[in-house]
Amino acid sequence: MKENGISLVATVLEEAGTIGEWWTSIAGQTLLPDEVVVVDGGSRDGTPELLREMAARAPFPVRVEIREGCNIARGRNEAIRLAAHDIIAVTDAGVRLVPRWLEALTDPLFADPSVQTVAGFFLPDPHTLFETAMGATVLPALADIRPDRFLPSSRSVAFRRAAWQAVGGYPEWLDYCEDLIFDLLLVERYGPFAWAPDAIAYFRPRGSLRAFFIQYYRYARGDGKADLWRRRHLVRYMTYLAATPALLLTGALHSPLWWGLPLLGGVAYCRRPWQRLWEQGRGLSWGARLKAAALVPVIRVVGDVAKMVGYPVGWVWRLRHWGRPEVHWRRRA
Numbered sequence: 001m002k003e004n005g006i007s008l009v010a011t012v013l014e015e016a017g018t019i020g021e022w023w024t025s026i027a028g029q030t031l032l033p034d035e036v037v038v039v040d041g042g043s044r045d046g047t048p049e050l051l052r053e054m055a056a057r058a059p060f061p062v063r064v065e066i067r068e069g070c071n072i073a074r075g076r077n078e079a080i081r082l083a084a085h086d087i088i089a090v091t092d093a094g095v096r097l098v099p100r101w102l103e104a105l106t107d108p109l110f111a112d113p114s115v116q117t118v119a120g121f122f123l124p125d126p127h128t129l130f131e132t133a134m135g136a137t138v139l140p141a142l143a144d145i146r147p148d149r150f151l152p153s154s155r156s157v158a159f160r161r162a163a164w165q166a167v168g169g170y171p172e173w174l175d176y177c178e179d180l181i182f183d184l185l186l187v188e189r190y191g192p193f194a195w196a197p198d199a200i201a202y203f204r205p206r207g208s209l210r211a212f213f214i215q216y217y218r219y220a221r222g223d224g225k226a227d228l229w230r231r232r233h234l235v236r237y238m239t240y241l242a243a244t245p246a247l248l249l250t251g252a253l254h255s256p257l258w259w260g261l262p263l264l265g266g267v268a269y270c271r272r273p274w275q276r277l278w279e280q281g282r283g284l285s286w287g288a289r290l291k292a293a294a295l296v297p298v299i300r301v302v303g304d305v306a307k308m309v310g311y312p313v314g315w316v317w318r319l320r321h322w323g324r325p326e327v328h329w330r331r332r333a
Contacts, residue, residue: 005085006106008033011075012093013041016050023054025096031103035061037083039075042068047093073170073178076154080164089158095201096125097156105158105199116163116190120156120199121145124280127204129288133295134205134212136277138303144272147195151187154179156201163190173326177222181329209302216306223307224314226329233311236304239265270296 008026012019026036036058040048048064055062067078080088087109089102101120108115121142124135154170157179167185170178187193206212223229244262251258273296281289321327 004087004110005034006031006087006089006102007080007083007085008036008089008091008102009038009076009079009083010036010091010093011039011041011070011072011079012043012047012051014043014045014047015093016043016045016047018094019047019050019054021096022093023051025098025101027054027058028099029097029102030100031106032060033089033102034085035063035083037063037079038065039070039079039082040064040066041070041072041075042066071172071175071178073172073174073182076178077169077172080161080169083161086161087158088161088164090154090156091201092155092203095122095155095203098198098200098202101156101199101201104196105156108194108196109158109160112194115194116160117186117193118158118196118199119147119150119152119193120158120196120201122153122155122201122203124205125202128207129284129292130295131205131207132281132284133277133292134207134299136280136292137273137296137299138212139205139276141276141279142197145195145197147197148192150193150195151180151183152193154182155203156199157183157193158196158199159186171226171326171329173324174222174225176218177226177228180222180228181226185329209298212299213302213306216303217310217313220307220310221314221317224311224316225318225327226314227318227327233307236308240304240308266297269300273300 015022026033038051040051048066051062051064055064063082065078065082067075070078076090087106089105091097105118105120108118122139124131124139126132126135163186166189167182169182171181172178174181183193206215220233223233247258247262274293277289277292277296281292284292318327
């Protein structure tokens with residue numbers, strides 16, 4: 001194992017349409033990785049062939065491996081096992097990395113040997129008005145982040161191999177939320193991630209309500225499988241299935257003034273997304289801004305419904321697999 005070298009690892013699946021921009025952003029880094037290891041989960045669209053063509057012209061060693069049917073967690077673990085260096089930088093296909101991404105992400109690891117984990121950041125890269133509204137609604141801005149509590153996406157994260165080994169790697173029993181559990185285990189062992197706000201990965205938000213519903217359904221199903229955020233999910237059920245219907249019924253039976261309470265609650269719920277939309281949509285016309293603003297509450301509701309559907313599905317899975325030790329991951333933390 002080579003100390004102080006950087007292995008950049010990623011998993012891919014059916015990314016032929018996006019792999020070119022992603023690869024160009026890696027090759028254009030101000031600090032190049034010492035190697036890139038990519039695990040493909042079984043693409044049928046020519047992704048591995050494109051990767052190998054680009055690898056032949058790369059200014060660094062590249063290893064592309066096929067692991068048919070592996071999930072994201074298993075793919076990442078396999079890539080890290082194959083990697084030759086001590087410092088591991090992780091990203092996803094389909095993103096666009098800023099030129100200083102790898103340099104900013106790994107600086108804390110080189111500057112201080114005691115640092116084990118580093119959190120980069122991610123920002124939306126919308127191509128349509130809907131994607132602009134989606135990004136403002138569901139993704140935090142830098143101003144929203146508390147570095148001491150931030151749990152990074154594996155679109156932009158780095159750590160030492162020893163830290164990955166100490167927590168058992170990414171949890172391969174999860175198909176979604178695997179990077180969140182990995183983060184929580186790392187924080188339990190090493191404390192908060194070092195913060196690298198300039199290590200930015202841009203990615204496109206979901207482009208339709210259907211794709212967004214599926215995404216959040218899967219996230220919430222993962223929450224249920226891993227027993228995450230019980231209180232948040234309970235508050236959501238209580239709001240939609242108890243408090244809001246009760247206020248609407250009270251307004252119908254007594255005074256319409258009661259209807260103002262859920263309306264005010266909805267405005268408060270959408271306030272921060274509207275603020276982000278205002279900040280991120282400065283180049284939009286007033287008409288486009290109004291259309292995007294009108295989409296915000298729709299996106300909020302669709303996401304909440306997807307979570308309310310997905311969470312119990314995950315819990316049913318959890319109960320069916322109760323005897324498996326990995327589902328009780330908190331006991332091992």
